[in-house]
Amino acid sequence: MRKIRGLWKLLFGRTTILILMLLVQVVALVGGFVLLDKYVFIFNYLLGFISLIILLYILNARQNSSFKITWIILILFAPFFGVIFYLFTRVQPGTRFIGIRIEAALEEQAPYLTQDPYVLEALEEEAPEAAGLARYIHDSGKYPTYRNTQIRYFSSGEEKFEEMVRQLREAKEFIFLEYFIVDKGVMWDTVLEILEQKVKEGVEVRFMYDGTCSLSLLPPNYPRKMKALGIQCKVFAPITPFLSTHQNNRDHRKVLVIDGHTAFTGGVNLADEYINEIERFGHWKDTAVMLRGEAVRSFTLMFLQMWDIRETMPTPIEPYMRYDFQMETRLWGGGYVTPYGDSPYDNENVGERVYMDVLYSAKKYVHIMTPYLILDEEMITALTYAVKRGVEVIIIMPHIPDKIYAYLLARTYYGQLIDEGVRIYEYTPGFVHAKVFTSDDEKAVVGTINLDFRSLYLHFEDAVYLFRNQAIKVIEKDFQRTLEKCQKITKEDCRNYNVFKKLAGRILRLIAPLM
Numbered sequence: 001m002r003k004i005r006g007l008w009k010l011l012f013g014r015t016t017i018l019i020l021m022l023l024v025q026v027v028a029l030v031g032g033f034v035l036l037d038k039y040v041f042i043f044n045y046l047l048g049f050i051s052l053i054i055l056l057y058i059l060n061a062r063q064n065s066s067f068k069i070t071w072i073i074l075i076l077f078a079p080f081f082g083v084i085f086y087l088f089t090r091v092q093p094g095t096r097f098i099g100i101r102i103e104a105a106l107e108e109q110a111p112y113l114t115q116d117p118y119v120l121e122a123l124e125e126e127a128p129e130a131a132g133l134a135r136y137i138h139d140s141g142k143y144p145t146y147r148n149t150q151i152r153y154f155s156s157g158e159e160k161f162e163e164m165v166r167q168l169r170e171a172k173e174f175i176f177l178e179y180f181i182v183d184k185g186v187m188w189d190t191v192l193e194i195l196e197q198k199v200k201e202g203v204e205v206r207f208m209y210d211g212t213c214s215l216s217l218l219p220p221n222y223p224r225k226m227k228a229l230g231i232q233c234k235v236f237a238p239i240t241p242f243l244s245t246h247q248n249n250r251d252h253r254k255v256l257v258i259d260g261h262t263a264f265t266g267g268v269n270l271a272d273e274y275i276n277e278i279e280r281f282g283h284w285k286d287t288a289v290m291l292r293g294e295a296v297r298s299f300t301l302m303f304l305q306m307w308d309i310r311e312t313m314p315t316p317i318e319p320y321m322r323y324d325f326q327m328e329t330r331l332w333g334g335g336y337v338t339p340y341g342d343s344p345y346d347n348e349n350v351g352e353r354v355y356m357d358v359l360y361s362a363k364k365y366v367h368i369m370t371p372y373l374i375l376d377e378e379m380i381t382a383l384t385y386a387v388k389r390g391v392e393v394i395i396i397m398p399h400i401p402d403k404i405y406a407y408l409l410a411r412t413y414y415g416q417l418i419d420e421g422v423r424i425y426e427y428t429p430g431f432v433h434a435k436v437f438t439s440d441d442e443k444a445v446v447g448t449i450n451l452d453f454r455s456l457y458l459h460f461e462d463a464v465y466l467f468r469n470q471a472i473k474v475i476e477k478d479f480q481r482t483l484e485k486c487q488k489i490t491k492e493d494c495r496n497y498n499v500f501k502k503l504a505g506r507i508l509r510l511i512a513p514l515m
Contacts, residue, residue, distance in 0.1 A: 282430020
């Protein structure tokens, strides 16, 4: 009986219906192109002219070269589909609306995101190159650098969850949660129980999750259930049966803000695999950080930007900026802390630029943990040039992947990187979901940004850049402990890799920017 119910849910569930409706639209579009090609002779000439114009536009556009190549291949080899699909992705009022709303929110928040000149002057005297990066993040990404902030690093989802629960129970005024994945189980049920209690105590709770959860993890009426509990709830970009490029730009951030003085971010979502309560791909290795101090203001404002996208009236900012940090100089953990967000709509790839700055400025080493490795030529150059300058570059990847296509793609980069001297290791106990850079015992990045096209160009992301902060040594120690559980990938391993998997990966490289 249980099997029959499961089959019924699979065949007639909302996920299946959504996929079928999307497929119907794709078939209708392709069928229309074929009919036009067959019965309208002049259409071929018109299509050729339009294709030429679009190709010239693509070649001259301010866009990553890998995306350009993918679009050119698609238009040359499948002109009907390629031209219409390109026009479809470019003319999307929904995406423009989101970009405009985020830009407006940043303008309104500008007085709260000003850079303290004394902090920047101190950084300039201490390390001019680091001050240059701080200026870039503030001028292009709009987020300032802080000093009066304490950082605590968590080397696993379990550690983060334990402290997260403790901090949630201490909340007095407000709780903001913004997560990519939320799934029922020990982790979310525990958090939800605390949130319900906090609402009863008069604490304001806002909860936002990405629309991909509505496919199979949470029911479509979940926001109504949350509101019935007194929790304000929103779904970012719900998955609908109508084609839209807006659905390609997911909210991949993982942000928790408590009372304006404490914030969490990192790779850990609100689901049981992240704390190893259930096993999906072997042992799940993840990381996170907790901030306490002035830098939390950036995360508070980051959350409100996303929350207010569909609001007619923006949330008043001042009530969430009242916490006085002047009495908490003890929070300073040394060095500098720069939280930042990245948006696919501002034509500025802040996440990628920060990673590249770490690679280009490194003197001794750059150590990386990432679940995915889908690279453009710029990132390949940054990684390999660092090695050529004598910098040790080590990348830890998963040994048990969560997405086979992503792993096959990653393997296509192994040989080239190893030839250039980059050392690649795989975490043999299972899956690495951490997004971590450390360098020279003085720089680190912890956040949500993977080394793939989706994170670097298509998703809403966030991270924290640390410079000469006490937590950096703790992060590097964790890297070394993780490295002890890894196996090194050699050139021979690359040669002996399954030939069909190699071929599949090479084919996937043609559409890598779309993955």
